[in-house]
Amino acid sequence: MKRKLETQITLNTLIDSFSNEIKTLSKVNAYECYQCGKCTAGCSVGDFLEETPNQMMRLIQLNLRDEALNSKTPFLCATCNTCTARCPMDIDIAKVMETIRILSEKEKKKNVKEVSKFSKIFLDSIKNHGRLFELGLTARFNIENKTPFKDSELAPSLIFKGKLSLLPQKIKNRKRIKKIFDNSINEKKGVE
Amino acid sequence: MNYGYFPGCSLHSTAREFNISTKAVCSSLKINFTEVEDWICCGATPAHTTNHDLGLALPYSNLQLAAQQGFDTLVAPCAACYNRLKVSDFEIRKSDEKKNRIHEITEDKTEADISILHLIEFFKNDFGIEEIKSAVKNPLVGLRVASYYGCLLVRPNEIVNFDDEENPTSMDEIVSAIGADALDWSHKTECCGAAHAIPKTEIVLQLCKKLLQAAENSSADCIAVACPLCHANLDMRQNQINKTFGTKFNTPILYITQLMGLALGYGANDLSLQSHFVDPIKLLTRKNLIPQLEKMNREN
Structure with missing residues (x-):
């Protein structure tokens, strides 16, 4: 259900703190957006959003950081890039969504817990094996999400058809993948 | 190269x-x-x-x-x-x-x-559509194929730019080269919901329902894809879609390389056609498009 954005314009909304932060992290100047709504018109997941893509851009223009970081929109974004492709101002809106999502996750704001959990388990899987172990990913997600039987009707066929291996495929040089994870996540300047 | x-x-x-x-x-x-x-x-x-x-x-x-x-x-x-x-x-x-x-x-x-x-992109620009055409042994005559590109092959066009971002045609060119009918349809580059399949299945079911409906509206026999996520969402979850929305879709989803393989003379097993959830073999047999003897001929 779309939400009507109502906010009081205070002095804070006039100080460009959040829009500058977004500009540094994603190279996007939110003030280039003139609210035409084309991003929202083409958004694949538009039916499922409370704040639409152009409303998210508006939150940045008004420097409403908490509202943006607490929005579910960046987590429901399917990263299909339709908004970016169609923006008449060539604004990379998908990149903005990604950036807000990363900030929100880092500051442990309210988000869509299933999406966030899925990403964590996915990354753990490749960190451990170098490649994705799909059966392990689905099983762990279902246990942690407390939906043990979700999609269980698909599993026997998948295994029978040889499409789901029962053991992970491991790469030889596992140090390589561990280095990549440690260095990108722990480095002070690199974490965006 | x-x-x-x-x-x-x-x-x-x-x-x-x-x-x-x-x-x-x-x-x-x-x-x-x-x-x-x-x-x-x-x-x-x-x-x-x-x-x-x-x-x-x-x-x-x-x-x-x-x-x-x-x-x-x-x-x-x-x-x-x-x-x-x-x-x-x-x-x-x-x-x-x-x-x-x-x-x-x-x-x-x-x-x-x-x-x-x-x-x-390799087939189109490096190998050549004409070369594919001249290698065809079993043209897929009468098969109506909706080519589904999805998001990641065409967007963002500044970076992935071998085709048009709103109306791509490279997969359609391959479909035509192998003798099938390439359909002009509305949902070539719509999103299937991709990675939301596990955490937000309801989104994927809704988006894929629209895709299958659009393919049906253009009277497609099957959908051709070149992305494992698009395939899994449309094929593996087609039954869930039918259960959720009361629809009766029975649209086989084939990888473009499986269609090419058929046209080049391979049989169902060579291309693992039996591993889909929505069986394409019935459709292909009805249209007489599976070369049964080719495999044996090659082996001899």
Whole structure:
């Protein structure tokens, strides 16, 4: 259900703190957006959003950081890039969504817990094996999400058809993948 | 050209028929790809939505591996891997600062000056549509195919730019070359919901219902795809879609390489056609498009 954005314009909304932060992290100047709504018109997941893509851009223009970081929109974004492709101002809106999502996750704001959990388990899987172990990913997600039987009707066929291996495929040089994870996540300047 | 092959995780599991059919087609067309040794996952959506640098470093590390193994071109059949490899290459070529940072992360100074092609891009631009046409032994006459490109093959067009971002045609050209009818339809580049399949299944079911409806409206016999995620969402979840919305879709979803394989004379088993959830064999048998004897002939 779309939400009507109502906010009081205070002095804070006039100080460009959040829009500058977004500009540094994603190279996007939110003030280039003139609210035409084309991003929202083409958004694949538009039916499922409370704040639409152009409303998210508006939150940045008004420097409403908490509202943006607490929005579910960046987590429901399917990263299909339709908004970016169609923006008449060539604004990379998908990149903005990604950036807000990363900030929100880092500051442990309210988000869509299933999406966030899925990403964590996915990354753990490749960190451990170098490649994705799909059966392990689905099983762990279902246990942690407390939906043990979700999609269980698909599993026997998948295994029978040889499409789901029962053991992970491991790469030889596992140090390589561990280095990549440690260095990108722990480095002070690199974490965006 | 020294072509490296980057299958990605899905082609070794849920999309194994994409790998099998790609190999069959390449063998028939005498195309030589060598799989990059010890490749790692490209990180897909979870990596770039968790940490920008991680999302760039994982694919880049594969480009470095490919360069070390002597490849100058990397071909990826999976649209998601292809997209991540291209984005990483683009961002790193654009900024020296980013390149240094990613070299620091991979602890490897290898310069990965490699061109990255999607399999369809390779067929269209490097191999040639006419060459495919002249190799066809079993034209798929009368098969109405809706080519579904999805997001990652065509967007963002600044980075993945072998086709039009709103009305791509490269897969349709292949479909026509193998004798089938390429349908003009409305949902070529709509999103299937991709990685939301597990955490937000309801989104995927809704989006895929619209896609299947659009294909049905254009009276497609089947949908051709070139992305393991699109395939899984449309094929594996078609029954869930029917249960949720009371629809009666029964639309086979085939990898473009499976259709090419049929046209090149391979049989159902050679292309692993039996591994889909929505059975394409009935449709293809009804249309008399499965070359039963070819396999035996080849073996003799």
